[in-house]
Amino acid sequence: MTVLGEVHYTFPDFFNGMDYRGEMQLTDYSEKSIKRFRNYLFDKYRNIKSLNDTLGSEYRSFNEINPPSKNTNTVHLNNFFEHLDYASSGRLAIYGWAAGNGQGPAKVRIFIDGKDVGYAESGLSRMDVYQAIPTLGTSVVGYRYYLDFRKMSKGIHVVDVVHDDNGKLTLMKSIDVPVIDRQQTKPVRVGEGIKLPEEKSMKFWNDYPETLQPVYYNPLSEEFYNFRKKEVAREIQKYADIVSSSCIGRDRTFSHQIAPMFNADWNEEKIAVEDSLKKNNHYNIRLNTYGSAFYGDYIFNWLKSLELKVMESQKCTLWLKTKKSSMMHWNIIITMVQYSLALTI
Template identity: 30%
Template sequence: MFVTPLVSGILLCNDGNRNTELKTLEEIQDWCVRNHATSDLAAKTLLDRLEPRGPSGQVKLGYTLLVPLLELFEERDAQWILSPDKARRYLDVISAIDRPVVVYLMGDHYDSSSRLSQELAKDPRNLLSYASGPVPTSRYIGHGIIPFTLRTDESIPVNQYRFQALRHMARQIGTLDAKARANIVAVTLAGELHQMYPDFENGVGEYQNMQVTDYSPESQQEFRDWLTARYDTVERLNRRLGSHFGAFADIEAPALDIRKTPLRSFAQHYDAFAGGTLPMFGWLWDPAQTIQKLSLYLDGKPHGEVTRGLGRMDVYRAKKEVRTPNTGFRSTIDFRTLTVGKHVAQIIATSDGKRYLIGEREFVVVPPDQSSTAHAPEPARLTGLPDASQLDSVQYWLDMPKPLQDVYYNPLAREWNEFRSHQVTQMLARFYRIARSEGLPANWLYSHQIVSETNGAWNPVLFASDASVSNTSPWRTGINQYGASPYAFEYLKKKHIKAYGVPEFNPLQGNDPKAARDAFVRHYQAGAKFVSPFFLSVVPARLRAADDKRHFDIAPDNTNDGADVLYDAMQWFVRK
């Protein structure tokens, strides 16, 4: 296995970093080039300190080379021209640092720092859109976010640039000498491709006031085209969805909440549950491991097991006695075929053969016409169960659904969710096809995807990215993992995925040094090709952004979320 931390400031040289007259990263980079110091990279010094005798053994230390595709351009005569010199600087790193390398060709919403990115952000054609209009730019832990489109049309300006840069980098990688090419472990594509949502840093678990993308007019036309290809005739679509459209041209992506806005047609209804599923989740802290199983009961009958071990960083940060962020549990209720009226969902814990109640929620399935459900019979439920709080040291909370949550199934909303997921997968597929067409080997190419399912309180509908992780995709699977949820391994097994890498990795478990070590070992045992801790930095402290709180900055002097503990664990693992 290869441990390949992403190194921020990969182009910076040691002498340039020490020169306090240099005030920006660009000035340091240019100084390093002018003074022929690009072979004395600060990243090389850092990696050699972690593994002094060079890469060897069953676990080898390398690095991830982040290449922001939109930073490869420079402005000349009011036009943006790809700069071969800028691209070459990144490629020269592979020769200067004789270690295994994962090349990260980034072209997602994080590719936001360049002047070209800022220009592209001013043009709505380049951006994802809410139903109310284009998504504004934002920030995430000190880094800019530009919600670039997921449409693959190459006439869109941002696509022209990022696809051009991808082609150039792929071709140039092919020209590297044999020694440099032999160091390449993988090439990860695009970055974290997913749909967007408001409040990027804190809005990942929004359900009650959900907004999603992509409602741009062009995207909605592509939705209609997608439905046409799927159903062929509007009559067939109407029979399948129970709708009454006169033509495909009459279809609008659902965007209105029936509770808040009068609808012309029920097909307009959209919310977090309109696709026919209702999540039930919370957290459970059971330090003595007295609970062997959690189960979901619906109207008094078993409805499936409940997934445990999901990430809940909010709980971990809020409760000092909780020693792991992986306390989340979750299950999903498919209510599409349930009768209208009230239903009861219960989470039941089993301990030494005895059942205990974790929590229950009543919810109401409402018909499209919002007619009364008062006539529906009272649902059955399990009664007389002791509360799980009787178990020693057990703490828990049921977050969702809210009591008496009303749910409305709109078949067109389910289609819309699937189409939005299709957009994510298609953009990743475009990156893959370009990389292959320019000669990059298939066995190098990995996705770089976020897996919302491993985070217990996140709303997967916001991301619409799950379909991009599949054992049938031509690219190899790369899944980012924060919190080191053990469910990630169940997820890969469920998807029948064996060959994988972890392009971004941070256990975030500062309270438990052993957990950080175990997280590395677990991926080693599971057969991960590479694990990329996110991230090491050689950027001088004087150049950090004013709002940089050093989240994820893995260093001996940074205690945020156990960054110092992860540094020690990484050093232990590569030396062991």
């Protein structure tokens, strides 16, 4: 039995708002949600001094803490810990698409201040690109790299996005990234990029971020993200425990989760489902793949990393067939099964 479906944290305009366009907006700042966030912090730190020492804050009690909700680039903050944007938790998503050379997804390497830091994730879904350029023949053209700037020095760093074509390196995009401190000290250049010829033989585009887009690390924003991931997982667990304690049992209890990591332009932090896609003792994992993930390598590498394996979803389908429901509802459910993966430990 599937419990709930595509549970995620709330934000405006679900269908058009899953990416990095516009402001980072979340919608659950109710009194109950704020209280749960404060309880989460208390359970972790136990006393306000420990929290202040870790965050570098000056709160007098947990009751003074509110979840981050304002962007320091656009509005006045009462204190730095109110800051929230797409990178405030300390990771800047660098993503785009590259057509490759006909031998699978393009290999994209990332250099920071001239230093090679490894490959971006590649082979991610970009259905929007495929729909715009169907001659690509595939939507598995996305790439993504998360720049962890939490411990980077303050100042303007250079991120170079580089195509690695069997050892031949060409520059796709050079991005200046100002890492700003809490006092918003004027940044100075602290690094230089690499010198490479431009990439001219491959179709590609680096969507995000724009050059000179400032980033600020707010440790309370990181805590808020961790809290929201737990909130999503708990919501599914609550219903799964009710179902699994019945005659259905845990072995036949499944989630049906959205999986943003397979799509290069989807915002994982906004959706906050990471914890709900981990192995647990409450339910088996079922997730949507939205087409292209089925024939890309990325999803199967992800399964291996979590020690999950694909299992047939026939049991769930058969169970659904025995239930009395309208034909329209039945068709919708079966369509969902056809475009999902059922996983088990």
